[in-house]
Amino acid sequence: MSTFKSDATxxxxxKVLSTDKQLAKKLAKQTQSVILFHIKSKKSSQPKHWKLxxxxxxPSLISAKDNDSSSVDLEISVSDLDFKKLVDGKANAQKLFLxxxxxxxxxxxxxxxxxxxxxxxxxxxAKL
Amino acid sequence: xxxxxxxxxxxxxxxxxxQFNKHSQQDRTLQHAQPGSSAQHQQMNIxxxxxxxxxxxxxxxxxxxAGPQHPAxxxxxxxxxxxxxxQLPHVMSQQQHSQSNWSQEFHQPAPQQMHSPTANAWSGxxxxxxxxxxxxxxxxxxxxxxxxxxxxxxxMMMRSRMGYNPMLNQMxxxxxxxxxxxxxxxxxxxxxxxxxxxxxxxxxxxxxQQMNQTEQTKTEEKDEIIxxxxxxxxxxxxxxxxxNQDMENxxxxxxxxxFETYAQNRRNYGQYSFEKTNQFLHNxxxxxxxxxxxxxxxxxxxxxxxxxxxxxENPNHIExxxxxxxxxxxxxxxxxxxxxxxxxxxxxxxxxxxxxxxAISYINEGxxxxxxxxxxxxxxxxxxxxxSRARQTNPVISDEDRFTLHKRVIELYLQAAQLxxxxxxxxxxxxxxxxxxxxANEEFDKTIDCFKAALSVRPDDELLWNRLGASLANSNxxxxxxxxxxxxxxxxxxxxxxxxxxxxxxxxxxxxxEAAEHLLGALSMHDVEGNGTATxxxxxxxxxxxxxxxxxxxxxxxxxxLLEKVKPTMNLDQFxxxxxx
Numbered sequence: 057m058s059t060f061k062s063d064a065t066x067x068x069x070x071k072v073l074s075t076d077k078q079l080a081k082k083l084a085k086q087t088q089s090v091i092l093f094h095i096k097s098k099k100s101s102q103p104k105h106w107k108l109x110x111x112x113x114x115p116s117l118i119s120a121k122d123n124d125s126s127s128v129d130l131e132i133s134v135s136d137l138d139f140k141k142l143v144d145g146k147a148n149a150q151k152l153f154l155x156x157x158x159x160x161x162x163x164x165x166x167x168x169x170x171x172x173x174x175x176x177x178x179x180x181x182a183k184l
Numbered sequence: 185x186x187x188x189x190x191x192x193x194x195x196x197x198x199x200x201x202x203q204f205n206k207h208s209q210q211d212r213t214l215q216h217a218q219p220g221s222s223a224q225h226q227q228m229n230i231x232x233x234x235x236x237x238x239x240x241x242x243x244x245x246x247x248x249x250a251g252p253q254h255p256a257x258x259x260x261x262x263x264x265x266x267x268x269x270x271q272l273p274h275v276m277s278q279q280q281h282s283q284s285n286w287s288q289e290f291h292q293p294a295p296q297q298m299h300s301p302t303a304n305a306w307s308g309x310x311x312x313x314x315x316x317x318x319x320x321x322x323x324x325x326x327x328x329x330x331x332x333x334x335x336x337x338x339x340m341m342m343r344s345r346m347g348y349n350p351m352l353n354q355m356x357x358x359x360x361x362x363x364x365x366x367x368x369x370x371x372x373x374x375x376x377x378x379x380x381x382x383x384x385x386x387x388x389x390x391x392x393q394q395m396n397q398t399e400q401t402k403t404e405e406k407d408e409i410i411x412x413x414x415x416x417x418x419x420x421x422x423x424x425x426x427x428n429q430d431m432e433n434x435x436x437x438x439x440x441x442x443f444e445t446y447a448q449n450r451r452n453y454g455q456y457s458f459e460k461t462n463q464f465l466h467n468x469x470x471x472x473x474x475x476x477x478x479x480x481x482x483x484x485x486x487x488x489x490x491x492x493x494x495x496x497e498n499p500n501h502i503e504x505x506x507x508x509x510x511x512x513x514x515x516x517x518x519x520x521x522x523x524x525x526x527x528x529x530x531x532x533x534x535x536x537x538x539x540x541x542x543a544i545s546y547i548n549e550g551x552x553x554x555x556x557x558x559x560x561x562x563x564x565x566x567x568x569x570x571x572s573r574a575r576q577t578n579p580v581i582s583d584e585d586r587f588t589l590h591k592r593v594i595e596l597y598l599q600a601a602q603l604x605x606x607x608x609x610x611x612x613x614x615x616x617x618x619x620x621x622x623x624a625n626e627e628f629d630k631t632i633d634c635f636k637a638a639l640s641v642r643p644d645d646e647l648l649w650n651r652l653g654a655s656l657a658n659s660n661x662x663x664x665x666x667x668x669x670x671x672x673x674x675x676x677x678x679x680x681x682x683x684x685x686x687x688x689x690x691x692x693x694x695x696x697x698e699a700a701e702h703l704l705g706a707l708s709m710h711d712v713e714g715n716g717t718a719t720x721x722x723x724x725x726x727x728x729x730x731x732x733x734x735x736x737x738x739x740x741x742x743x744x745x746l747l748e749k750v751k752p753t754m755n756l757d758q759f760x761x762x763x764x765x
Binding site: 071072075076077078179180181182183184 | 518544547653684685692732733735736739744
């Protein structure tokens, strides 16, 4: 059992990217960037790293190594819990950023793409 | 108030007392101008006046007590005067607003008095100038805005009152001149903006003449300019908000303002788009047919078409807009429903059903503030005694953030709910509103209580069952939610939203195939018979939420082949072999 709550989300993003080619191509076309996530958890001394490739012809998300920042446009550091909140729509990336809970390195303008990726795995809400 | 006129010992040029004096004297002149009407006015608006006076009195007392006794403490006291300064315009504008019987007369001298002292020399002439120019201008400004792309200056005007900012009027005039005779170039505008008072005077005379000359040409021109509907609407919006800005200082309006600010200033969905093919078109009984279709449990899309036809026959059919809005939201076409309901409310601003349904749509779309403001208007319409009492105890609204707005509105609903806490007298709509307010704050347990209370009065309301289900689903009680949805569908099998929600809950508990079946079933409800088969779903008003959720279900099933088939124009029959819907 993984100590990272975000693992399931990343697995799902990877699945969406590999299954929904239409969406993946659209995202890649819009963003043209490679994004590296650093996820920290209190339960683990070792942070996890994910590389979201929205540049190549077949966009993908793979588990990465920390120093794997070659050809990366943007790096995002966030805690496991905050990432979960982000995915569930309970937190807002801008607010996390302003609160210092989300750190960004690189081309910030590319960060807008993440919202789109996350909304594709966000749980669907029932309607009143 | 002329007490201060004599100049107190601490009055200096920079003393705010001087400012206060100015305001108070202005206020006084107004009273003199219409001595007879003030008694009437008092009667008309006794409540808010009292509240005002009490406030004013507080400041006055503070001034009298503190001022003479501590002349050395003048700097601190200046804060009090500042307070008065801000109070006095309120008094003024309140009078302006409430005394409708003489407000027209008042309106003429008012802008003059708002001018800064430096402008006094030429303000009289300016007034004349304005009186001359204002009528052709306002008649023409619709076309002005659209054709000369005055978007930004329009928003500037929004912030300044009419006649308050002479500079702006000058700009406006020069732009209209440009329109009319094209004799002024941009250069002239710039220089005119920097001219001093005496030059202004000359300029005005010059403009006046030009104006008279071009008036004729402009009125002719006006007829030729085809005003784009959208721009016209823009202008009307700006005009509305201009008026609202004018009233902003009055306390009673501060309450009403919420609706303007939050409900009307959010993203605009524009006009309702009608379906292109509609078999009910030009049928004089379309509205009645729609009602019968709803009664008989026909497809909601069909009923929607009937109401659309009724509206296309008579665009001011309030009931038809309301029914259309209700049908489209139940039909899981939120945006279409929203626009229809907004249209209904522009025709009838206090339509209770439309307000409630619209508030719920806003919540679904994430426009919480708009929803709160809409709910506030609802309770204000249905329970005026509660809102007026609340306003009396708390006339000043200071903060306008989401939290305080929510708190204030929920307080009103709680008071309304306390009028009939139990038994058959429960107002189900109050409970519903309260539930929605709790829902917005994710207090789902309270929401569920409210909806259950409402259901105890109206057990056959399928909308309530669905809302109960949605609250259960969003608090991770999917199994119970499904029971509620099934009850809603038992009451009304054509209720697309409940079917959609059922699909969502099925996904959440991992039953993807069932989810897909429910969602496909929901989509099939959008098919209207007799429209052909292949292009069944090529409607103007699509439900993207159903398609997106269907994709989720297929994704979870690892069915890439099916996923690729999901398109707005897909033929549902291709799924029939595998899915039972």
